[in-house]
Amino acid sequence: MSGSAALARPERTLLVLGGVAMACAALFMLIDAGGQWDFVLPFRARKLATAVLVGYSIAVSTVLFQTVTGNRVLTPAIMGYDYLYVLIQTCMVFLLGSTTVAGLDPRFLFGVEVILMVAFSALLNGWLFGLARGSVHLLLLVGVILGVLFRSLSSFLQRVIEPNEFFFLQDRFFASFNDPEHELLLLSGALTLGATVLGFRLLRACDVLVLGREVAINLGVDHAKTVAWVLALVSVLVSVSTALVGPVTFLGLLVANLAYAVTRTYRHVLVLPAAALIAAIALVAGQLVLERVFGLDTNPRVIIEFLGGLVFLAMLMRKATR
Amino acid sequence: MKRLLVAAAVLAVLAGISLLIGASHVSWAALFSPGPDDRALQVLVISRVPRLFAIMLAGTSLGVAGLLMQMIARNRFVEPTTAGTAESASLGLLAATLLAPGLPVLGKMLVATLFALAGTAMFLLVLRRIPMRSALIVPVVGLILGGIIDSATTFFAYRFDLLQSVNAWTTGDFSTVLRGRYELLWVTLGLTCGAYAAADRFTVAGMGETFTTNLGLNYPRIVALGLVIVSLVTAMIVVTVGMIPFLGLIVPNLVTRVLGDNARRSIPWVAVSGAGFVLLCDIVGRVVRHPYEIPGGTIAGVIGSVLFLYLLLRRDARVG
Numbered sequence: 001m002s003g004s005a006a007l008a009r010p011e012r013t014l015l016v017l018g019g020v021a022m023a024c025a026a027l028f029m030l031i032d033a034g035g036q037w038d039f040v041l042p043f044r045a046r047k048l049a050t051a052v053l054v055g056y057s058i059a060v061s062t063v064l065f066q067t068v069t070g071n072r073v074l075t076p077a078i079m080g081y082d083y084l085y086v087l088i089q090t091c092m093v094f095l096l097g098s099t100t101v102a103g104l105d106p107r108f109l110f111g112v113e114v115i116l117m118v119a120f121s122a123l124l125n126g127w128l129f130g131l132a133r134g135s136v137h138l139l140l141l142v143g144v145i146l147g148v149l150f151r152s153l154s155s156f157l158q159r160v161i162e163p164n165e166f167f168f169l170q171d172r173f174f175a176s177f178n179d180p181e182h183e184l185l186l187l188s189g190a191l192t193l194g195a196t197v198l199g200f201r202l203l204r205a206c207d208v209l210v211l212g213r214e215v216a217i218n219l220g221v222d223h224a225k226t227v228a229w230v231l232a233l234v235s236v237l238v239s240v241s242t243a244l245v246g247p248v249t250f251l252g253l254l255v256a257n258l259a260y261a262v263t264r265t266y267r268h269v270l271v272l273p274a275a276a277l278i279a280a281i282a283l284v285a286g287q288l289v290l291e292r293v294f295g296l297d298t299n300p301r302v303i304i305e306f307l308g309g310l311v312f313l314a315m316l317m318r319k320a321t322r
Numbered sequence: 323m324k325r326l327l328v329a330a331a332v333l334a335v336l337a338g339i340s341l342l343i344g345a346s347h348v349s350w351a352a353l354f355s356p357g358p359d360d361r362a363l364q365v366l367v368i369s370r371v372p373r374l375f376a377i378m379l380a381g382t383s384l385g386v387a388g389l390l391m392q393m394i395a396r397n398r399f400v401e402p403t404t405a406g407t408a409e410s411a412s413l414g415l416l417a418a419t420l421l422a423p424g425l426p427v428l429g430k431m432l433v434a435t436l437f438a439l440a441g442t443a444m445f446l447l448v449l450r451r452i453p454m455r456s457a458l459i460v461p462v463v464g465l466i467l468g469g470i471i472d473s474a475t476t477f478f479a480y481r482f483d484l485l486q487s488v489n490a491w492t493t494g495d496f497s498t499v500l501r502g503r504y505e506l507l508w509v510t511l512g513l514t515c516g517a518y519a520a521a522d523r524f525t526v527a528g529m530g531e532t533f534t535t536n537l538g539l540n541y542p543r544i545v546a547l548g549l550v551i552v553s554l555v556t557a558m559i560v561v562t563v564g565m566i567p568f569l570g571l572i573v574p575n576l577v578t579r580v581l582g583d584n585a586r587r588s589i590p591w592v593a594v595s596g597a598g599f600v601l602l603c604d605i606v607g608r609v610v611r612h613p614y615e616i617p618g619g620t621i622a623g624v625i626g627s628v629l630f631l632y633l634l635l636r637r638d639a640r641v642g
Binding site for chain 2: 135137138140141142145146148149151152153155156159160302303305309310313316317
């Protein structure tokens with residue numbers, strides 16, 4: 001397969017993906033700019049940064065989650081994490097009042113939300129994994145319904161807060177790909193960076209976790225502790241992506257499984273960047289194609305959900321849930 | 323029978339409460355001593371009574387529709403929102419709105435019904451392709467299928483600025499029901515009675531194809547009849563008041579746990595409990611933020627998903 005001088009296959013794949021991602025980013029920045037550089041470049045740079053950040057956090061959180069659960073169909077989004085974040089945000093506004101929230105420092109608010117998210121998801125996981133050990137189908141269904149419950153609770157609370165401003169609120173909760181707040185973007189970037197630095201220590205342990213709980217313990221991995229750490233990181237990353245663009249259900253499933261397919265390795269050092277690059281390419285290229293080729297102002301989310309849902313069904317049909 | 327009468331009496335009490343609450347003040351006293359302008363009576367006749375009827379009809383027919391689906395799919399977790407039926411009906415309604423804007427409500431409803439039929443049939447076909455059919459994977463598949471159809475609907479609705487309408491179809495809301503706007507729902511009562519008339523056949527069909535054929539019944543025809551009833555009911559509810567999630571799953575499950583799987587026995591109970599469930603959700607939605615209203619469908623989403631989780635996490639849910 002590879003000569004002694006050539007790179008091994010996964011590394012080559014990563015290089016190719018990196019090249020494609022760069023090309024997409026360059027196109028996105030420069031196409032049809034019409035000479036208004038001083039306006040266009042910063043504006044597009046923000047959009048690009050959002051897409052890359054969201055892609056990265058969704059891809060990495062999904063791969064890590066699948067490693068911990070030992071299953072390639074479960075993802076944080078399918079298990080209701082995104083809507084949990086939305087619910088926590090709604091509860092904050094509900095308890096504090098929307099005027100108070102608007103006056104608070106967004107960094108402080110975001111920090112509190114992330115901490116709550118980590119705590120909640122730890123509880124959720126402890127309870128769920130203990131309860132549904134061995135039954136992936138039950139876990140899947142409970143996750144999906146929990147997502148529905150979080151969503152219904154959020155819309156209920158939003159109506160209680162301000163019946164008249166309900167739709168306005170709903171819009172405010174979901175930033176779009178086109179309109180990230182500058183503050184939030186910087187904050188998300190810092191958080192993602194922090195999570196990544198912390199995560200580096202766990203990469204080797206994650207490689208072992210792929211072998212399953214018993215084997216990992218036999219090989220000297222502190223299983224419970226590692227899993228708890230990984231899930232905390234997953235919660236942080238989910239908070240980042242949901243805060244930026246709202247819930248995206250199937251992107252993670254798509255990019256994680258594509259990354260496994262193209263890298264054909266269990267090593268997280270290679271799988272994680274590959275998944276992140278694929279996600280960034282999907283988001284940036286998707287936006288490019290939609291805007292420039294079809295002239296649509298839709299964000300790529302709907303298309304991704306459509307395709308991702310089909311892939312998910314195909315995976316279920318192929319007995320991938322074993 | 324005696325117990326059923328008690329349940330009906332409870333329902334009547336709830337109905338009485340429902341007639342008396344709302345933004346406009348109506349009391350029994352005002353009704354029996356009509357003032358000069360008869361305002362109380364007018365509110366009652368034009369808004370409150372139609373609303374009550376719409377709630378009862380929607381609850382009854384959705385509960386029975388869920389029961390029929392569970393027998394046809396032979397799975398306890400199937401209902402219009404976990405099989406792509408409701409989402410398909412919304413897509414059909416959107417298609418009718420976009421392609422034939424002049425179509426009367428009845429025509430739109432028929433298009434929505436055809437879409438609902440196609441979507442549910444597709445769901446049943448997908449189920450056949452899924453290996454090792456664990457009972458729990460069935461609703462997951464249905465929910466994902468519904469999500470896919472929903473994203474198509476969202477895409478077109480967003481393009482043509484119809485997201486508000488789509489929201490109205492997907493969230494059951496009885497606050498907009500007025501005299502002259504809901505009468506289509508009376509058809510669902512006829513369909514529910516039809517289901518009751520054919521109850522024994524559905525019970526047999528729930529035992530499986532071979533068993534049904536052995537008894538000399540035409541299995542495909544029974545399944546087709548059930549699907550048509552379910553699709554019509556779903557489409558009518560989506561068109562008139564909007565979908566109420568999980569009702570068709572919760573109510574039949576709780577009833578059959580007590581009464582068993584004989585449809586002849588369970589349909590009346592499902593009808594009464596379904597009506598009661600929606601009525602309760604609607605009353606809660608009206609009281610929580612008086613004088614504002616929270617849609618009954620939103621309340622039903624919260625209560626329904628909690629009860630669904632309860633049904634799932636009980637020990638004996640793992641079998642069957």
